[in-house]
Amino acid sequence: MTRSLILTRMGATPEPALAELPLREPGPGELRIAIDAAALNPLDAKLARGHLADWFPIVLPWVPGTDFAGRVVAVGAGVTGFVPGDEVFGRSDPVAGGAFGPAITLPAGFVARRPAGIDAATAAALVTPAAIALQALDEVAGADGPLVILGSGAVGTALVQIARRGRAVTLSGRHAARLAVHGVQVLAAEGADLAAAIAGAGVVIDTVGGPRQRQVLACLRPGARFLAIAEPLPEDAAVPAGVKAGFAALAGGGGQLDRIAGLAADGVLVPEIASRFGIGDAVAVFGAWTAGRLPARQVMVREG
Ligand SMILES: NC(=O)c1ccc[n+]([C@@H]2O[C@H](COP(=O)([O-])OP(=O)(O)OC[C@H]3O[C@@H](n4cnc5c(N)ncnc54)[C@H](OP(=O)(O)O)[C@@H]3O)[C@@H](O)[C@H]2O)c1
Structure with missing residues (x-):
């Protein structure tokens, strides 16, 4: 593919399009990587809709996409450990974006080698969900009591697969069978059932956000921890005495x-x-993703 997906307008009706863009040579410490696969994340939709502009000051036109897998095609001065042809995967800075194009140029520290036997689409689909799952589990390591994971999307699934313990609460129940194979108890909670699903939790990792945050907090006992992933708690959220509540923003590295x-x-x-999907369908897929019509992971793969 030689074209990139670009956004020329953000906000309520973002305007995706395809365009041929010049490729940037890698500077010192950078790599240029030919993209084989790029995965959509909820963050891509939030950014396109103009949310989080204070955190991520994007300049248009912008090529979206953070999570990718590909092959090193050029190595900047001072880079050690990578040579052209290496199969890698990684995450771009969200403001820089760039994964939904033919190639991306970024610091070598933002990529790692793709393991043999893991195809590019699989590697691309893992990056952000697995990275925030690892970070969240590191942050709550050592906390006492049962672990409850709220939500069964990509981050919820990565949490369940890594932790292999605790209770997963799927709000729709649609993914209960898929999660149950990972050795966790899966509860489908709707409405009033949420309190029962949370009962006794020592740690809740919330990948859903929204009004349920307040409901979940109200169910927690003193000493419990609540770690939000989807969005920070509202400033006026009532945190029960003795409950430690916070938000984890993906830091990367380490x-x-x-x-x-x-x-x-x-x-x-x-x-x-x-x-x-291929680049030819990227405008339609990205439009549907930002409109919230595609809840599960979509991965763009190189054509030909
Ligand atoms: N703080 C950070 O740095 C950070 C990093 C990564 C992600 N996030 C945020 O964390 C949140 C969760 O991310 P995610 O990647 O897990 O989102 P996701 O995959 O889109 O899943 C979100 C929810 O969608 C539902 N869902 C998932 N797959 C579905 C399917 N096949 N059909 C129908 N519904 C489906 C699930 O609801 P049910 O449980 O009801 O089935 C799930 O809880 C997002 O808001 C994201 O932006 C934050």
Whole structure:
């Protein structure tokens, strides 16, 4: 593919299009990577809709996409450990974006080697969900009491696959069977059932957000921890006495990608990919994704 997906307008009606863009040579410490696969994340939709502009000041036109897998095609000065032809995967800075194009140029520290036997689409689909799952589990390590994971999307699934313990609460019940194979108890909670599903939790990791955050907080006992992933708690949220509540924003680094590669190679992390598409369909797929019509993972793969 030689064209990139670009956004020329953000907001309530973002305007995706395809365009031929010049490729940037890698500067010192950078790699240029030919993209073989790029995965959509909820963050791509939030950014396109103009949310989170204070955190991510995007300049238009912008090529979206953080999570990718591909091959090194050029190596900047001072880079050691990578040579052209290496199969890698990684995560771009959200403001820089760039994964939904033919190639991306970014710091070598943002990529790791893709394990043999893990195809590009699988590697791309893992990056952000597995990275935030690892970070969240690191943050709550050592906390006492049962672990409850709220939500059964890509992050919820990665949490369940890595933790292999605790209770997963799927709000729709649609994914209960898929999660149950990972050795966790799965509860489908709707409405009033949520309190029963949370009861006794020592740690709740919430990948859903929204009004349920307040409901969940109200169910927690003193000493419990609540770690939000989808969005920070509202400033006026009532945190019960003795409950430690916070938000985890993906920090990256610290060997996270190598840990993900190891877990994927060992068969622990297995992402669910709903469908694969080519650059020719990227405008339509991105439009549907930002409109919230495609809840499960979509991965763009190189054509030809
Ligand atoms: N803080 C950070 O740095 C960070 C990093 C990564 C992600 N996030 C955020 O965390 C949240 C969760 O991310 P995610 O990647 O897990 O989102 P996701 O895969 O889109 O899943 C979100 C919810 O969609 C539902 N869902 C998932 N697959 C579905 C399917 N095949 N059909 C129908 N519904 C489906 C699930 O609801 P049910 O449980 O009801 O089935 C799930 O809880 C997002 O808001 C994302 O932006 C934050």
